[in-house]
Amino acid sequence: MKRNEEELQTPITSMIDIVFQLIIYFIVTSSVDKDMVDETIKLAEATHSPAVETTDPRMVVINVNAQGKVNIALQPLNMKQLEQLLLAMKVQSGNSVPILIRCDGNTRFDYVDQVMQRAAKVGLYRVRIAAMVEG
Amino acid sequence: MKKKNEEAMSVPMSSMIDVVFLLLIYFIITQKDEISEAHLAVNLPAPGSSKPSDTKPQLLEIEVHENMYSLRGVALSLENLENTLAKFNDPDLTVIIKVSIQAKAKDLVSVLDLCQGAGLTKMNVVTLR
Numbered sequence: 001m002k003r004n005e006e007e008l009q010t011p012i013t014s015m016i017d018i019v020f021q022l023i024i025y026f027i028v029t030s031s032v033d034k035d036m037v038d039e040t041i042k043l044a045e046a047t048h049s050p051a052v053e054t055t056d057p058r059m060v061v062i063n064v065n066a067q068g069k070v071n072i073a074l075q076p077l078n079m080k081q082l083e084q085l086l087l088a089m090k091v092q093s094g095n096s097v098p099i100l101i102r103c104d105g106n107t108r109f110d111y112v113d114q115v116m117q118r119a120a121k122v123g124l125y126r127v128r129i130a131a132m133v134e135g
Numbered sequence: 136m137k138k139k140n141e142e143a144m145s146v147p148m149s150s151m152i153d154v155v156f157l158l159l160i161y162f163i164i165t166q167k168d169e170i171s172e173a174h175l176a177v178n179l180p181a182p183g184s185s186k187p188s189d190t191k192p193q194l195l196e197i198e199v200h201e202n203m204y205s206l207r208g209v210a211l212s213l214e215n216l217e218n219t220l221a222k223f224n225d226p227d228l229t230v231i232i233k234v235s236i237q238a239k240a241k242d243l244v245s246v247l248d249l250c251q252g253a254g255l256t257k258m259n260v261v262t263l264r
Contacts, residue, residue, distance in 0.1 A: 018154045029165065043172065044241035048252025051171035064240075100174060105241035109199075109234050112243070113262045120179040128174040131244045 038063040038074060044105035046131035059098045060089050066104040068111030079118060086122045095123065102130040175247040177232075177260045193228050195255075198263070199242050200235045213245060220253035229257045236262060 041063055062082070063071045070077050072085065089097050099119055103112050112129075119127055197216070198205040204216050211219065230250055234243050243260070250258050 015150055015154070018151075022154075022158070044244035046173045046175070046244060046248040046251075048248050049173035049175060052174050055174075103240040105239065105244070107240040108236065109238045109240060109243060109262070110236040112240050113234070113236060116179050116260065116262075120182060125179045125181055126176065127179060128176050129240075129244060129247065131173045131175055131248060133171045133173045 038065070038071060038102065041065055041102055041104045042106075043102060043130055043132040046133055049131060049133065051133040055100075056098045058089075058093045059100055060086065061100045061102060062115055064101060064103040064107050064111055064115060066106045068107060068114075070111075070115060079114060082115065083118045083122060086119055086124060090122055090124060096126075097124065099124055099127040100130055101127055173248075173251075175244065175251060175258075177247065177258045180259065180261055193225070195223060195228055195230045196233065197230060197246055197250075198233045198235075199238050199246055201238045201242065204242075204246065213249070216246070217249050217252070220249055220255070224254045226254055226256045228255055229259065230255050231259045231261055233261045233263045236264065 061072065063074075065071075070079070070082055072082075077085065086099070101112060101115055103115075116127060119125075196207055198208075204211050204213060206216060206219055232243065232246055232250075247258055
């Protein structure tokens with residue numbers, strides 16, 4: 001009986017260590033994923049452009065899916081809400097706040113144009129369009 | 136003595152292996168999601184700004200329709216466009232990309248990508264209605 005208890009003690013402590021590490025890892029990665037990526041969007045491919053290495057933390061990432069639905073950090077928005085949000089970002093961070101449009105390759109330009117118009121209306125004339133780099 | 140040690144070792148190893156496999160699988164899955172992105176900078180026309188169409192020789196107009204491109208009014212394929220753009224290797228050249236609302240986002244992205252590849256930096260996007 002004594003011998004059985006001794007055998008059990010060692011694996012449980014190391015298991016707990018590893019499980020805690022796993023939990024911490026999942027928490028950290030899930031929160032990062034949330035505000036970065038809308039998995040349903042398949043970006044158009046670029047072959048000549050360099051991949052970005054660092055991104056501005058102020059960057060507003062606007063996702064536009066193939067049906068023209070707009071979301072920011074997976075929060076769906078209509079055009080009026082988008083405009084208000086962009087205005088708020090401009091007031092907060094100034095004219096240089098970077099805007100990234102992550103649009104699906106098959107999105108009609110019509111929808112992208114609507115987002116661009118809202119940005120221009122608010123006074124943000126410099127936007128970036130995301131593309132996927134192979135390799 | 137030897138027998139007891141071996142038994143004590145065998146229990147943690149199997150659970151460790153389980154966890155290590157889980158970790159391995161998790162890392163393999165997350166690795167795949169790491170797609171590198173390029174961010175193509177464009178300028179938007181300011182509403183009410185003067186039209187830039189006054190006599191400016193260093194202006195390049197590209198029209199983008201669905202699967203159709205034209206440079207200064209001449210229809211071109213994407214390959215021809217690439218070859219032609221390579222001749223304008225001037226970073227100060229202003230490129231005006233007129234995009235039809237019928238076009239797909241990937242059409243615009245491929246033109247922006249070619250411009251970037253040709254060393255052009257001033258891309259402006261205008262919508263054709």
